[in-house]
Amino acid sequence: MKLKIFVSVLIVAVVGTIFLLKSNDNGGKVMAETKSNKKVLVAYFSASGVTAKVADKLAKATGADLFEIKPVQPYTSADLDWTNKKSRSSVEMNDRSSRPAIANKVTDMSKYDVVFVGFPIWWYREPSIIDTFMESYDFSGKQVIPFATSGGSGMGDSGSIMQKLAPKAKVDNGKRFSSGVLEKDLKTWASKWL
Numbered sequence: 220m221k222l223k224i225f226v227s228v229l230i231v232a233v234v235g236t237i238f239l240l241k242s243n244d245n246g247g248k249v250m251a252e253t254k255s256n257k258k259v260l261v262a263y264f265s266a267s268g269v270t271a272k273v274a275d276k277l278a279k280a281t282g283a284d285l286f287e288i289k290p291v292q293p294y295t296s297a298d299l300d301w302t303n304k305k306s307r308s309s310v311e312m313n314d315r316s317s318r319p320a321i322a323n324k325v326t327d328m329s330k331y332d333v334v335f336v337g338f339p340i341w342w343y344r345e346p347s348i349i350d351t352f353m354e355s356y357d358f359s360g361k362q363v364i365p366f367a368t369s370g371g372s373g374m375g376d377s378g379s380i381m382q383k384l385a386p387k388a389k390v391d392n393g394k395r396f397s398s399g400v401l402e403k404d405l406k407t408w409a410s411k412w413l
C-alpha cells in the first residue's frame with residue numbers, strides 16, 4: 220500500500236514538473252516573439268508646442284529617445300504668419316531648396332533602427348527645416364516614420380518628399396494626429412514598426 224502511495228506521488232511530481240517546464244518554455248517563446256530590441260528615436264520640430272506634446276507622448280509610449288530639432292534662428296510669431304506672403308515661413312515654404320539651419324545634432328544616429336520624425340504641417344507638407352534634418356544624417360537601412368499635427372490637413376506628400384531626401388531610408392507615409400491623441404493610441408499605431 221505504502222509503495223502504491225509513493226509511486227502515485229512520484230507520478231504526480233514528475234507530470235507536474237514536466238507541465239511547469241513546458242509552460243515556462245512557451246512563456247519564453249512568447250516573450251522572444253513580442254519583445255523588440257530595436258533602438259527607437261522620436262525627433263521632432265515644433266514651432267508652437269502642439270507637435271512637441273504628441274512627440275513626448277509617442278516617446279513615452281514606445282520607450283524611445285526624444286530629440287527636439289531646434290532652429291538656429293527660432294521662429295517668431297511674425298515668422299509664422301501664413302497670411303503674409305513675405306513672412307519667413309511663407310518665403311521658406313515657397314522655395315523648395317530652402318534649408319533652415321538646425322542648431323543641434325542627434326548624438327549617435329547610427330545606433331537607431333527606427334526614427335519617428337514629427338512636425339507641424341505647413342502649407343500641406345513638412346516644414347523646410349525637416350528637409351534640412353533629412354539631409355543631415357545617414358539614414359541607410361533605417362525605418363523612418365513621419366508624424367504631424369495640423370489645423371486639419373493630412374500628411375500630403377511629406378513622406379515621399381522625405382524619401383527622396385533620404386533615399387537609403389525606408390520612409391513610410393506616416394500619419395497626422397490631433398493634438399489630444401492618447402498615448403495608448405500612439406502605442407498601437409507605432410507597434411507596427413517595433
Ligand SMILES: Cc1cc2nc3c(=O)[nH]c(=O)nc-3n(C[C@H](O)[C@H](O)[C@H](O)COP(=O)(O)O)c2cc1C
Binds near residue numbers: 265267299343
Ligand atoms: C506657416 C504655417 C503654415 C500652416 N499650414 C497649414 C496647412 O497647410 N494645413 C493645416 O491644417 N494647418 C496648417 N498650419 C497649422 C499647423 O499645422 C498647426 O497649428 C500645428 O498643430 C502647429 O504645430 P506646432 O505647435 O508643433 O508648431 C500651418 C501653420 C503655420 C505656422
